[in-house]
Amino acid sequence: MPNPVVHVLDYGAGNVRSLKNALHALGYNSVDVERVEDIENASILVFPGVGNFAQAMSFLTTHNYVDALKAYILANKRFMGICLGMQTLFEGSEECPGVPGLGIVPGLVAKFPSENLAVPHIGWNGVSAHQSSPIFAHLDASTDPTVYFVHSFRASPSTVNKSWVLTTTNYGAFEFISAIQHGNVVATQFHPEKSGAVGLQMLRGFLEGAAPITLANATSPTQLRKRVxxxxxxxxxxxxxxxxxxxxxxxxxxxxxxxxxxxxxxxxxxxxxxxxxxxxxxxxxxxxxxxxxxxxxxxxxxxxxxxxxxxxxxxxxxxxxxxxxxxxxxxxxxxxxxxxxxxxxxxxxxxxxxxxxxxxxxxxxxxxxxxxxxxxxxxxxxxxxxxxxxxxxxxxxxxxxxxxxxxxxxxxxxxxxxxxxxxxxxxxxxxxxxxxxxxxxxxxxxxxxxxxxxxxxxxxxxxxxxxxxxxxxxxxx
The missing domain is CATH 3.20.20.70 (Aldolase class I)
Incomplete structure (x- = not known):
């Protein structure tokens, strides 16, 4: 039986090789999206990215992917956005005023203030769970998972996007959205493909469409860990x-x-x-x-x-x-x-x-x-x-x-x-x-x-x- 296929939407910036290696390690084959039909026909679609919000949206617009991607997500098909791939789901970003995002999740992405914080937020931090999710299915339910972040901009939880919030994370005095979920649509601000064994198990749960489980630390604040x-x-x-x-x-x-x-x-x-x-x-x-x-x-x-x-x-x-x-x-x-x-x-x-x-x-x-x-x-x-x-x-x-x-x-x-x-x-x-x-x-x-x-x-x-x-x-x- 052939390995399941995951379509990867690569907008050209960042380390996509690591994501593909992680998919391969979990027993999946990856195929690059090359045309609109690839998005429409995908059974599992992953959109990773780092870099500039405007460049990512320009890529989607230039290749006529915006409408197809929005239709795919709104149809509740299996989708995962990673880092910038999550941020593009929001209405826009203060990184590039006037550049609209996909507008699927209410809210704007804003930069961390640097007055009392080192920015970018880089390193290993925890997640506080607000929903049950398939990405937790292969983790110990009592675990306190630590995952890898590298970003300067973040989306904040609010009453208008509350139903989307899967996890939040704390950095200094700020709480931000570290993962969203709505049906089969999942997106993370952190990089599961760079988060060691925990990240791979999160990817596995998403790819399998596993039965959702709840973590025990729903109200626990998180803290950035020192790095070696x-x-x-x-x-x-x-x-x-x-x-x-x-x-x-x-x-x-x-x-x-x-x-x-x-x-x-x-x-x-x-x-x-x-x-x-x-x-x-x-x-x-x-x-x-x-x-x-x-x-x-x-x-x-x-x-x-x-x-x-x-x-x-x-x-x-x-x-x-x-x-x-x-x-x-x-x-x-x-x-x-x-x-x-x-x-x-x-x-x-x-x-x-x-x-x-x-x-x-x-x-x-x-x-x-x-x-x-x-x-x-x-x-x-x-x-x-x-x-x-x-x-x-x-x-x-x-x-x-x-x-x-x-x-x-x-x-x-x-x-x-x-x-x-x-x-x-x-x-x-x-x-x-x-x-x-x-x-x-x-x-x-x-x-x-x-x-x-x-x-x-x-x-x-x-x-x-x-x-x-x-x-x-x-x-x-």
């Missing part, structure tokens, strides 16, 4: 290893010699991504050499071209290093004024299409010790870990090209569209003596996006220390 990310440094001269790094909330592959290479020739890295995404259902980040370049045939490839290839191979996020430093310097110099996307920085190119949540800026600061805070405009007093000779004052210089060159600049890529900062203190790298808490606190106070601390962890207490310490920083969550 496994970073695998990789060199083209070394043997690749795509084995699962057990217990990690996310996995990142960083090519430490990529500044010497042409990114689209990095076949081993692409192979690692493709193999990993077939077996590992947590978020995958790839970094190293994500930049525009001209190949040996004089053909010009943009940073967006390079990123698109990695996304198709299974990446969920792209980490940009040296190129981000160059972009930030150009931004401060007033050079980032182009309206042609191919002439914009790599950060702007990728975030415009895939959303800022898909762009991680990796910075490698090292300490430059000085005698006092007056010795340099960016000098600070160290309050936690002094220098090897007891130095109490320093400023931080960002390193580029694998640590071979230094740049005198602050961390400043958020305005260009970065969604996350990967902060790797060169002085702490490989020391196993704890994180540079002073640096982490400085950066968190300067940006509104999430900050990932890297370099220095040598034992479990270092993780608990950094999580406890940053709560005291005068910054966002």
């Amino acid at each position: 990310i496994a970073y695998a440094h990789y060199s083209n001269s070394l043997q690749s290893d795509s084995s699962f790094l057990g217990g990690a909330d996310e996995i990142a592959f960083l090519n430490i010699t990529s500044f010497r290479e042409q990114p689209l020739d990095d076949s081993p890295m692409l192979a690692v991504l493709e193999a990993s995404s077939a077996r590992v259902f947590v978020p995958l980040t790839v970094g190293g050499g994500i930049r525009g370049y001209t190949d040996a045939t004089k053909r010009r490839w943009s940073a967006l071209d390079v990123a698109a290839r990695y996304f198709r191979a299974g990446a969920d996020k792209i980490s940009i290093g040296s190129d981000a430093v160059d972009a930030a310097e150009a931004y401060y110099a007033g050079a980032s004024q182009s309206v042609d996307i191919n002439e914009k920085s790599s950060i702007e190119q990728i975030s415009t299409v895939y959303g800022r949540q898909a762009v991680v800026v990796s910075v490698d600061p090292r300490r430059v010790y000085v005698d006092s805070v007056d010795a340099h405009t960016a000098a600070v007093e160290l309050k936690h870990k002094c220098g090897p000779q007891g130095e109490r004052f320093c400023w931080y210089q960002v390193m580029v090209k694998g640590g071979r060159e230094g740049r005198a600049m602050d961390v400043a890529c958020e305005a260009l569209g970065a969604g996350e900062i990967l902060l790797n203190c060169v002085d702490m790298d490989g020391q196993n003596d704890g994180y540079d808490l002073d640096l982490i606190c400085l950066v968190k106070a300067a940006v509104t996006i999430p900050v990932v601390a890297s370099s220095g962890a040598g034992r479990p207490s270092h993780f608990s220390t950094v999580f406890a310490y940053v709560r005291c920083c005068p910054s966002r969550s």
Whole structure:
């Protein structure tokens, strides 16, 4: 008997490979929607997506899918929207005023305020159930499922959409809709295909049309969980290893010699991504050499071209290093004024299409010790870990090209569209003596996006220390 077929509506942005791999792991075949008739004839339709609301709606309109998709959903056929695929079901989004959504669910999608929150909302959070659902059928009824989110915009529960609300989730003081359900129509703000075993079981329940069950935590508020990310440094001269790094909330592959290479020739890295995404259902980040370049045939490839290839191979996020430093310097110099996307920085190119949540800026600061805070405009007093000779004052210089060159600049890529900062203190790298808490606190106070601390962890207490310490920083969550 052939495997059941799921039609996937791919609007061209995001990691669709991981969804297809998850469907395959559950025993289903996937087929891309290529024409209106595919939507009309589908028995199960999944609409995943990340990125820009207007671009997604433009895709649906250009391909004449809007009416067919609305008719499919209103006919109560088996449908699942994921992330942006859920947001398009609402009337519109403040991300793109004047651009109508499908208008199936009442309400508008709004951005999380960044005054007291790190935005995007990235990481593992819980769900509070308000209905019974097939997606809970393969979960323990008493479980408190934790799933993966990555988004800046959210829909809020209200009296007009109450009948649609399946689950809600809390982020800071805000409660938002994390899943909706009406009959056979389900949509999630979280990514089940990236939520490990729990996410796969939710997908299984939807695909099977299982009998609905109720979770026990209907009124429980949820909380964003701290993340532990496994970073695998990789060199083209070394043997690749795509084995699962057990217990990690996310996995990142960083090519430490990529500044010497042409990114689209990095076949081993692409192979690692493709193999990993077939077996590992947590978020995958790839970094190293994500930049525009001209190949040996004089053909010009943009940073967006390079990123698109990695996304198709299974990446969920792209980490940009040296190129981000160059972009930030150009931004401060007033050079980032182009309206042609191919002439914009790599950060702007990728975030415009895939959303800022898909762009991680990796910075490698090292300490430059000085005698006092007056010795340099960016000098600070160290309050936690002094220098090897007891130095109490320093400023931080960002390193580029694998640590071979230094740049005198602050961390400043958020305005260009970065969604996350990967902060790797060169002085702490490989020391196993704890994180540079002073640096982490400085950066968190300067940006509104999430900050990932890297370099220095040598034992479990270092993780608990950094999580406890940053709560005291005068910054966002």
